Amino acid sequence: MIITNPVVDLLRSRFGSLHTYILVGGNILVYTAPILLIATLGCIYLHLENKPSYHPSNQRSNIHLMGLLERPVIVRGPLGIVTWKELLFLSMFIGLLVWSTSAYIHAMFATITTQSASKMKVKVWEVKLDSMALMLGLVGNICLAFLFFPVTRGSPLLRLIGLTSESSIKYHIWVGHVTMVLFTAHGLCYTLFWAKTHQISQMLKWEKIGISNVAGEVGLLTGLGIWLTSVPYIRRNVFELFYYTHHLYILFVVFFILHVGFSYCWITLPGFFLFLINRMLRFLQSHQKVRLVSARVLPCRALELNFSKTPGVNYNPTSSIFVNVPKISKLQWHPFTITSSSNLEPEKLSVVIKCEGNWSQKLYEELSLPSTNHLQVSVEGPYGPATTHFHKYETLVMFSGGSGITPFISIIRELVHMANDPNSTNKTPQVILVPAFKTSLDLGILDLLLPVTGTSHDISRLRLKIQAYVTQESGPPKPATENQQAYRTVWFKPSTLDAPISAILGRNSWLSLGMIIVWFSVTSLTVVAVVTQFYIYPNDRNTNMIYSYTVRSVLNMLIICMSIAITVIIAFLWNKKRNSAEMRQIRVTDGPTPLTSPGMSSWYYSADRELESLPYKSFAGCITVHCGERPDFKKILMEIGGSNIGVLASGPKKMRQDVAAICSSGISKNFRFESISFSW
Structure with a gap:
């Protein structure tokens, strides 16, 4: 026919x-x-x-409206966590398909009769x-x-x-x-x-x-x-x-x-x-080789890569880049969350990689070799949100599981800069970080909250509390062995073929x-x-x-x-x-290669007591470690007062669903939930 x-x-x-x-x-x-x-x-x-000079009007009303649209309406199911905004767009899309289907069927079937069919036999x-x-x-x-x-x-x-x-x-x-x-x-x-x-x-x-x-x-x-x-x-x-x-x-x-x-x-x-x-x-962009300055190799089988970048590369917290290491695989590109802040570190860009696959395992082993002094790397990005609104909340609560803490590192570094910025008109929110780890050795990731070179900012201006949970160890954590006492910092030799990460379109x-x-x-x-x-x-x-x-x-x-x-x-x-002119302004230096971080002592924790050993003493009084238990999300949230509370969850699917269920249950209208997931 x-x-x-x-x-x-x-x-x-x-x-x-x-x-x-x-x-x-x-x-x-x-x-x-x-x-x-x-x-x-x-x-x-x-x-x-x-x-x-751009100043959008009525930002607080916008953030309130967006908070309502971002409230979860469906928490569990084949579609995952669905907000009111997503449900609205999904309903419009389904309506378009239903209307199109009915219109096509009505127009086509209207001309089909017994006589017309018999003529075509x-x-x-x-x-x-x-x-x-x-x-x-x-x-x-x-x-x-x-x-x-x-x-x-x-x-x-x-x-x-x-x-x-x-x-x-x-x-x-x-x-x-x-x-x-x-x-x-x-x-x-x-x-x-x-x-x-x-x-x-x-x-x-x-x-x-x-x-x-x-x-x-x-x-x-x-x-x-x-x-x-x-x-x-x-x-x-x-x-x-x-x-x-x-x-x-x-x-x-x-x-x-x-x-x-x-x-x-x-x-x-x-x-x-x-x-x-x-x-x-x-x-x-992927055919350009970028300058890898240093790497921090942690005993918990995690590592941080620090790249050189031009000041013109600006990105917001929770952004990501795609990384390719030809020595490991010329075809594989893997996405990682950026943990640095373009304001706090204008000439550096960092990512944290947790060993959870063959590619990351080979990279960890390569950087653990004492003979490694240069690594060729290519990147794509960064990609991320055009704007962020974390500073618009009175209190910011961040729940993470395992490597899900990485996007929160970038948020904390950005808020550290904002708290010390004399030109900032925004009040920095109180920050409560609730990370959950399997073992006490994984607590070493908290050492990456600040850059490898430290910072001249006053950390105490950020009202930060960290409630860390170790779920698979009860009682006091085991003392670290001699090989687990400190992370290793690797400083790479510069190459004339490498260049800082630059904006692909300026x-x-x-x-x-x-x-x-x-x-x-x-x-x-x-x-x-x-x-x-x-x-x-x-x-x-x-x-x-x-x-x-x-x-x-x-x-x-x-x-x-x-x-x-x-x-x-x-x-x-x-x-x-x-x-090219901006790139020439970036001085490439060959730094030392210290075997351990300065001032780093054994990672030893006591259950429900403050962390006593941290290279950056400003965070020492902010951390409380709980062993042998999981965080009670509802209890933590209900103990927080305020009328505008941002709740972020990053990590395993079940954890994000549990937090979303609490925020959407109606026990409080002050919660503004956001799920951060990089798993497909």
Whole structure:
């Protein structure tokens, strides 16, 4: 069954393929241009927001409103922790799919009658099956249009609604599942229809004009491969298989375009365009070798990497970077939370890595070798929230489990700077950190709360209390052995090939990104229009036949990809030239390699007593250690007074769900809950 449109048929009969170009222009105007325009305006807004003179109005009312929207409404279930804001967007998305499905079914089934089916020599249910298959594909296109937005790192669209690519990975997973369910049902329905109507040969046809079935089948098989290898068991246990098969998205998108034709896929392309721009920028940044200054190797099988960076690289707490160590694996990139503060440490960037896999285990062993004096590293990022509101709370309570403490280290360092900043008009909140560790040896991570070089700031100005819990040891912790008494600091020798981490698009990165989007849009659409007007359309008109959809799609894809590559490379080289002067100002020094931290003594704790041995004495009176028990989240929260309490949870899923359940139970309206999760 072929669905026809009388208007399109009339244009086809009178103007040849002119109707195709009118359709392309309409699709670009309706589906593509608005998204790219919003992204450009978002870049301008974010650029102005980063200016010191920018002062958003009514911030306290905004934070109160956002606190209500961020309150959890669903705590446990297949979707994880869902806030009111997420539920609102999810309801709108489901409403869009339901409305689209009902509209397509109503329009298609209205023309199906017994008489029309008998003329085509098929049964009514078979005609409806064909229409259902088409409807599933059309609704799947809508889902595909949203698929790439959540995984575009540094996307202005995500920043405008307060999201980051790390926190929105779960939306990509949700949309991906729905997309593949619809496309799989779309393919099965057509296969069943062809089998019942004795047209199974349709599966082997690659039409010159119209839908290409073979391309659709290849795209569906590619998507199924990506989908099946992304199940949680494979993703967590065979991460390399998941990572490599996910790069088949290129084939999936290419064969999708070849399947439907370039004229009909503009609804799905805006998100993919923004993703390609970001992917090209990441590719260019990942080929730069960065300067690794030092590393702190802890006895608890954790380590801290300290990179050199230019002062122009600014980021907010809870940001992250992707790290690649070619000596361990040239292809593996792993995300880690940044533990430093760009205000407290303007020329350093730090991450903490806990040994929980083969890659991190090999890195720990490499840095533990006495002969290691240089390590080649590449990074992508940093990526993180555009703004933070931690300082807007009266009290900030942070619950962590294991390595989940890492995002809170960056928050504490930022608040230390804010408490000592004479120009700051914000009152620093009281901070209560409640970390939970398995063994007393893991308490060594608390030694990373301040930079390796220390700080000249007055730590006592930060009202900080640390209630640490050791869950798998009862009674007084075991004294540390001789090999566990102190961490080891490794200072690396500089290399002329290494450079400080710099902003990929310079200080005005948002403005540069907006210019890239505008320039790419103008150049690519102009070239496509010129090629269509002076090459494709004359061939159609002279031969009185429509130009091959496959050739046209391939030609347009090449034009767009080349436009993106050329635009991004020009912007990258221009900003690299501007950054070179700033890089020359960073002095590379070869520091000593002390075997232990200065003043570090044995890590020994007594249950329910203050920590007595800490290299930075300012924190000594802030820490209380509890052994053989788990934190009572409800008791801790109910003992805190105040009308505006921020509650952050980072760590295992169950811990975050327990804290979210308390904050959403209604026992207090003063809690503003936020879950920080970097696990997919």
